[in-house]
Amino acid sequence: MRILVTNDDGIDSDGLHVLARSMVPFGEVVVAAPDSEYSGASSSFGALLLIRPEMQKAHIEGIEEAWAITGPPALCVMYARLGAFGPPFDLVVSGINPGANVGQSVYHSGTIGAALTARNGGITGIAISQAVDEGSYFGQGLEEMLKNQKWHSAAEIAALAVSALTSSPLEEPGVLNINVPNLEMSEIKGWKSTEVDLNLRRPMSKVTLEPKVGHEGAFHLKMNWGDRLSNPPPESDVGAVSRGYISLSWLSRLQLEEPPSTSSVEDLFDTILSS
Secondary structure: OEEEEEOOOOOOOHHHHHHHHHHHHHOEEEEEEEOOOOOOOOOOOOOOOOOOOOEEEOOEOOEOEEEEEOOOHHHHHHHHHOOOOOOOOOEEEEEEEEOOOOHHHHHOOHHHHHHHHHHHOOOEEEEEEEOOOOOOEOOEOOHHHOOOOOHHHHHHHHHHHHHHHHHOOOOOOOEEEEEEOOOOHHHOOEEEEOEOOOOOOOOEEEEEEEEOOOOOOOEEEEEEEOOOOOOOOOOEHHHHHHOOEEEEEEEOOOOEOOOOOOOHHHHHHHHHHOO
16 A cells, blocks of 8 residues: 655644654555645645746655755645656655644645545545644644644544554545644544534634734734633533544535445444553
8 A cells, every 4th residue: 555644734744743653554655745834734735837837855764765845735635646756656644743633724725625526536634633722713723732732643643543443444535634633542532424614613703903013014914812712512522622632623625524434443443542
């Protein structure tokens, strides 16, 4: 099996490296990731008629082939599908994103955008994200918040999902969005099949304009955060992760759909997490 690993945080992300190494037991792993930060890029390619993307070899310990691309993660996946990195891929795994991609962030996440792009090209995609310490906002964790990040837990969960999908392949390509609490495996309470929570846990309340000194008629845009919403529904992705559970959501191109006709991932999670 050939597995493409990508992300939206860039080729130097620790989460990407840990995830890629966790995929090695399942087959041939190729990393193709943006050369810089592309959080919030969703499924965008950029203006293909104007940009001239480039790729450059990169080094990741334990990985034989890695590339840095001058473009967003969805573009990396598209190039992979068109043969830029050799024969066709059987699976695309995107992450590990520092910051949970739950709630409305699923529509803007570059991590999820890569998995959706894979599905559009007939390849199953897995997006794997991990909550960060309190103080972050969904979908993105700032560097100073990542000192205690337990990447190994999210990587182990991603490996469980790939193992299940390998043993019982989907009848048609799907997108599995996985969100993992920032906990040791022994501290995770289990998993929940979840719905996307459309009520932001901490919404942006408004944008204020601040004059840019020395530039008449120009302004800085400053986002202001509202109050945190408490007690998200336990059946939602936000509620599951905040309560110490793994959130599993099957996504279509734009919205939730019925899970594919297999329960292999769920069955394996039940077995592993109850042992």
